[in-house]
Amino acid sequence: MRYLIALVLLVLPGLGLAEDWEDRLIFNEGADGPRLRVISSTDTVLFAPLIEGFVAQNPLISIEYLVSSTADINERVRATPDAFDVVVSSAMDLQLKLANDGFALPLDDIETPSWAQWHQSLFSFTTEPAAIVINRTAFEGQQLPLTRQGLIETLRERPEEFRGKVGTYDVRESGLGYLFATQDARASETYWRLMEVMGGLDVRLYCCSGEMINDLADGTLLVAYNVLGSYAAVRTEGKDTLEVILPTDFQTIMMRTALVSHATQEPDAAGAFVRYLIAEKPASQDIQSSLPPLSSEDSSADREAIGLNPALLTFLDDLKRRKFLSAWEDAVIQ
Amino acid sequence: MTDNPTVSGSLRNRLVLTLIGGAAVLAVLLFFAVRNYAAQVAQQGQDNILEASVASILDAAALRDGVLEVDIPYAAFSMLSTPSDDRVFYAIFQDGEFLSGYEDLRLAGGAEESDWSFKSGELRGERIRQVSASRTLVGLGRQTEIEVVLGQTQDALSQTLDQISRNAALLGLGFFLLTAALSFWVTSTTIGQLNKLTTSVTRRGPQDLSPFKKPVPREMAPLVTSLNSLMGRLDQSLSQSEDFIAEAAHRVRTPLATVRSYAEATLHRVERKDNREALRAMVRAIDESSRAAGQLLDHAMITSRADRLEREDVDLVELIRELVQRLTPIAEMKELSLSLTGDPTVPYSGDPILIQNAVRNMIDNALKYAPSDSAVEIEVNAKPEVKVSDSGPGFPPEEIGQLTRRFERGKNAVGTIGSGLGLTIAEDVATAHGGTLVLTNQPKGGACVILSL
Numbered sequence: 065m066r067y068l069i070a071l072v073l074l075v076l077p078g079l080g081l082a083e084d085w086e087d088r089l090i091f092n093e094g095a096d097g098p099r100l101r102v103i104s105s106t107d108t109v110l111f112a113p114l115i116e117g118f119v120a121q122n123p124l125i126s127i128e129y130l131v132s133s134t135a136d137i138n139e140r141v142r143a144t145p146d147a148f149d150v151v152v153s154s155a156m157d158l159q160l161k162l163a164n165d166g167f168a169l170p171l172d173d174i175e176t177p178s179w180a181q182w183h184q185s186l187f188s189f190t191t192e193p194a195a196i197v198i199n200r201t202a203f204e205g206q207q208l209p210l211t212r213q214g215l216i217e218t219l220r221e222r223p224e225e226f227r228g229k230v231g232t233y234d235v236r237e238s239g240l241g242y243l244f245a246t247q248d249a250r251a252s253e254t255y256w257r258l259m260e261v262m263g264g265l266d267v268r269l270y271c272c273s274g275e276m277i278n279d280l281a282d283g284t285l286l287v288a289y290n291v292l293g294s295y296a297a298v299r300t301e302g303k304d305t306l307e308v309i310l311p312t313d314f315q316t317i318m319m320r321t322a323l324v325s326h327a328t329q330e331p332d333a334a335g336a337f338v339r340y341l342i343a344e345k346p347a348s349q350d351i352q353s354s355l356p357p358l359s360s361e362d363s364s365a366d367r368e369a370i371g372l373n374p375a376l377l378t379f380l381d382d383l384k385r386r387k388f389l390s391a392w393e394d395a396v397i398q
Numbered sequence: 399m400t401d402n403p404t405v406s407g408s409l410r411n412r413l414v415l416t417l418i419g420g421a422a423v424l425a426v427l428l429f430f431a432v433r434n435y436a437a438q439v440a441q442q443g444q445d446n447i448l449e450a451s452v453a454s455i456l457d458a459a460a461l462r463d464g465v466l467e468v469d470i471p472y473a474a475f476s477m478l479s480t481p482s483d484d485r486v487f488y489a490i491f492q493d494g495e496f497l498s499g500y501e502d503l504r505l506a507g508g509a510e511e512s513d514w515s516f517k518s519g520e521l522r523g524e525r526i527r528q529v530s531a532s533r534t535l536v537g538l539g540r541q542t543e544i545e546v547v548l549g550q551t552q553d554a555l556s557q558t559l560d561q562i563s564r565n566a567a568l569l570g571l572g573f574f575l576l577t578a579a580l581s582f583w584v585t586s587t588t589i590g591q592l593n594k595l596t597t598s599v600t601r602r603g604p605q606d607l608s609p610f611k612k613p614v615p616r617e618m619a620p621l622v623t624s625l626n627s628l629m630g631r632l633d634q635s636l637s638q639s640e641d642f643i644a645e646a647a648h649r650v651r652t653p654l655a656t657v658r659s660y661a662e663a664t665l666h667r668v669e670r671k672d673n674r675e676a677l678r679a680m681v682r683a684i685d686e687s688s689r690a691a692g693q694l695l696d697h698a699m700i701t702s703r704a705d706r707l708e709r710e711d712v713d714l715v716e717l718i719r720e721l722v723q724r725l726t727p728i729a730e731m732k733e734l735s736l737s738l739t740g741d742p743t744v745p746y747s748g749d750p751i752l753i754q755n756a757v758r759n760m761i762d763n764a765l766k767y768a769p770s771d772s773a774v775e776i777e778v779n780a781k782p783e784v785k786v787s788d789s790g791p792g793f794p795p796e797e798i799g800q801l802t803r804r805f806e807r808g809k810n811a812v813g814t815i816g817s818g819l820g821l822t823i824a825e826d827v828a829t830a831h832g833g834t835l836v837l838t839n840q841p842k843g844g845a846c847v848i849l850s851l
Contacts, residue, residue: 164485164486164487165500165522166485166522166523178481181483182483183482183483183484183485184483250472371479373475373476373479373483374475374476374478374479374485374486375472375473375475375476375479376475377475377486377488378470378471378472378474378475378476381468381470381488381490381498381499382497382498382499383466383467383468383469383470383490383497383498384468384469384470387467387469
């Protein structure tokens, strides 16, 4: 009996975890064909148009859309690869490591530029920059900071105004936040100085872009750094208070990637879904609820997006990650 | 004459097969040599990159406050990017204890004694190339060893190798085709020399036994030497036998003349009719033998002169007229007349002795067969040809083609003195001058022999 209770106690958190989704939605329920389980870090409101388009083309396929954080997605897929058919995430490094570790099924018949895929098993389908988003009320009559340096100066000039009202990702929790942070740190020392300044202003740390934008909208935050531009663009629509700034010094641009789990039961349907994600361009650019498409016009020479290559594994190394996080904590948590 | 020689194999086929076979073997060797070399170079390239990557990771290791820190440089993995997006595995160990990376990599790697080790192995179902190296770090009162193992799949490598293999195969094939074409050419040129010799042997005239003078390749010189010496011996034995015949004829003729004069003298003295008949038959037989011997001599002379024809400018009419004058007494003895008609002069370049001899044989023939009191007509025209016609019985039509053979005589010649060499001689002379001898019968009766020069 005691063992049974122990067993139940052991299993319960697991069950709880399985049900613990940020969002869960089934599209085209009741279709006769296969059901694809898509695990994604993208908010449903942004992804729904894509799925609806897909099920309209493939009425026999139903899709269970599960939303979770990037780090959580990585853990779940590693733990139970057969529980998901398609994995969509913004954390390119975690996705690449999944593919490198053999969790992705190579799809040979997908035509996409070599920079937009890795090992013919990981495919990018959007290009999304990290942005500085501000609440306009704090900048009445002031010049908007267009660079990180400009943001540092702004924060230093009016520390009391911004104290407790600046936010960024908690890179310890968020996979995407960690990716942005490491790429920023690689690009410029300015990142560390910005983190020190923000840390000095009692920075609020978030798991997700959505929450940051919510807090910006209601005035809890005045400035958020490294917010996903795509989310911000959707949320600033019809809200004059928010302003999305793409820094002019350098941009960190993420490509949202999808892979088909190697343990999928529905490789054909899953492959078709990934193919659809790559091929689908928003019907019209003014539908702001869509994700920005892959900017294919970028030539490889001046493309600023983070490259899909093994270098992404570097910061996922345990020792490296520990070192980076301790440096980050030193800067941010004072 | 045209006995087919026993054929065993073909030089051409043997040469071609050997050369093409050799080319095929060489092409295959070339393919494997190139492929093998390319594989080595490509592997070396991958090893170099892996080595650089491992070195950069080892270099980034440091002991800080006694704790090992490995700050993997971004470039360490960035440089491992390949066109085929090869998968990368790494593991970092401290004093043999796993620190970070892919723990299963060690299983494939194993402990290594030397500093650097390169090996091929398998990890997670894929063939990988694996490099490991270690470095000893010395801190305050502490010494620790860090080992880095780095593995990479070989998709790009095998893609490169496939491409090189394809190119090497094309190279080998091109080499083979070129060599094959070359071997065909070489073979036909070589065999062509033999064919040339064969043609020049075949083309030779029936009497031509002179040695071959045209240059031949060194390898064929012994063959030509043997051929020449064979022909030399043949020529020698032929001329020996001709000399022998001439000598024999000459030796027989003189005693025959003596015997004939004795027989004539005896004929005058003998009174009895049957004895006189016997003596006359004897004289006729002697005449026949003497004539045959003379013609044998003529024939031998003509054969030797025809082999080395010496032309000089002569007037055919003058030449024949002289002959006619010489023969007129003999004709008159037989109560025949000789008439010479035709063009006043016919200049010609040829051997006068041969031509006179030929025409004399033709006139002799006519004299033999012409009936008494008839005329033998001799016509010389500017074609140039010499026509001798009589009013005798003519040639038997069914035999007309064979009469110029040696010792061949017409059926109607029985009872007439003759050796059967006369027309042969005339034809030999015509052939030596590049002309022909034509035997016809005249419509009004009588034979007509035309010597065209």
